[in-house]
Amino acid sequence: MDVSASTTAASGVKTDVKTGNGMIRPNSFRVVAGPCTVESYEQFYASAEAVKKAGFEYVRGGAFKPRTSPYSFQGLGEEGLKILSEVAGEFGLKVVSEVMDPYDIELVMEHADVLQIGARNMANFSLLKRVGAAIAGTRHGAVLKRGLSSTVEEWLQAAEYITSSGGDNVVLCERGIRTFESSTRFTLDLSAVIVAKRLTDLPVIVDPSHAAGRRDLVVPLSKASVAAEADGLMVESHHDPQEALCDGEQALPAEALHGLKGILRPFASAMGREVI
Numbered sequence: 527m528d529v530s531a532s533t534t535a536a537s538g539v540k541t542d543v544k545t546g547n548g549m550i551r552p553n554s555f556r557v558v559a560g561p562c563t564v565e566s567y568e569q570f571y572a573s574a575e576a577v578k579k580a581g582f583e584y585v586r587g588g589a590f591k592p593r594t595s596p597y598s599f600q601g602l603g604e605e606g607l608k609i610l611s612e613v614a615g616e617f618g619l620k621v622v623s624e625v626m627d628p629y630d631i632e633l634v635m636e637h638a639d640v641l642q643i644g645a646r647n648m649a650n651f652s653l654l655k656r657v658g659a660a661i662a663g664t665r666h667g668a669v670l671k672r673g674l675s676s677t678v679e680e681w682l683q684a685a686e687y688i689t690s691s692g693g694d695n696v697v698l699c700e701r702g703i704r705t706f707e708s709s710t711r712f713t714l715d716l717s718a719v720i721v722a723k724r725l726t727d728l729p730v731i732v733d734p735s736h737a738a739g740r741r742d743l744v745v746p747l748s749k750a751s752v753a754a755e756a757d758g759l760m761v762e763s764h765h766d767p768q769e770a771l772c773d774g775e776q777a778l779p780a781e782a783l784h785g786l787k788g789i790l791r792p793f794a795s796a797m798g799r800e801v802i
C-alpha cells in the first residue's frame with residue numbers, strides 16, 4: 527500500500543498540524559524532559575525544577591505506566607496526575623503524560639497538555655480513535671510513539687486513526703525498535719524519522735532514552751536526531767537517577783540536562799532551528 531496516499535491530503539485527512547498545539551513550532555527544536563514516572567511530590571518537584579532550570583518548557587512524567595512486568599511499579603495513577611499538574615503549574619511548564627486506557631482519557635486531559643500513547647499501545651486502535659475524538663477541537667495534543675516492532679507504514683496509519691477521528695495535533699515519536707543488537711535497549715531508527723517526515727506533514731520527535739537504555743548515549747543520539755531533521759526530543763531525566771523507580775539507568779541527571787541546550791544549539795542552528 528502507498529503510505530503517502532494515506533497520510534497526505536490525498537486521503538482527505540487534514541494533516542496541517544505542524545504546530546502540535548504549540549508543542550512544535552516552525553524553525554524550532556522542542557525538548558521535552560522529565561522522569562519516566564511520577565514517584566512522589568518531592569521527586570517530581572526536583573525533576574521539574576531541573577527541567578525549568580535547563581531552559582525547557584515541557585516536562586514529561588508518567589502516571590499510568592505500561593510496564594512489561596505486572597510486578598513492576600505501575601505508576602501513581604490519579605495521584606500522580608495531580609502532582610504533575612500542580613508542580614508543572616508552579617514552574618509554568620506544559621505537561622506530556624501517557625494514557626493507557628480509554629477510560630482515563632478525560633482524567634489525563636485535565637492534568638496534561640499532551641497525551642502520550644506508548645509504544646505498547648500504538649496498535650490499540652480503539653484507544654487511538656478515542657484519543658482523537660477527545661482532543662478534537664481542544665488545546666490538547668497527542669504524542670504517538672512508534673511500536674517496538676512496527677514499520678513506518680503501520681506507525682503512520684496508527685497516527686491516522688487519531689487524525690481521522692478529529693485529533694489534528696499529533697506528534698510522532700521514534701523511540702527505537704527491536705533488532706538483534708543487544709548493546710542498546712532498542713535500536714534508534716533515524717532513517718524512520720526522515721522517511722516519516724517525507725511521507726507526512728506530522729512533526730516527528732525522537733526519544734533517545736528508551737532507544738539507548740543507557741544515559742551515555744543520550745546526548746550523542748540527541749545531536750544525531752537534530753541532524754536527522756527531527757522536530758524535537760523527548761528525554762528522560764531525574765534529579766537522582768540512582769534512586770529512580772523506573773528507567774534510572776537511561777535518565778540524565780540535572781547537571782547533564784542543564785548542559786543539553788548549549789550542546790544542541792550549534793547543531794540546531796546548522797539546521798536553521800532554535801532549541802526550545
Ligand code: PEP
Nearest residue numbers: 562644645646671701736
Ligand atoms: C515512556 O515514555 O516512559 C515509555 C514507557 O515509552 P515507550 O512507550 O516508548 O516504551
Ligand code: MN
Nearest residue numbers: 562762772773
Ligand atoms: Mn521510561
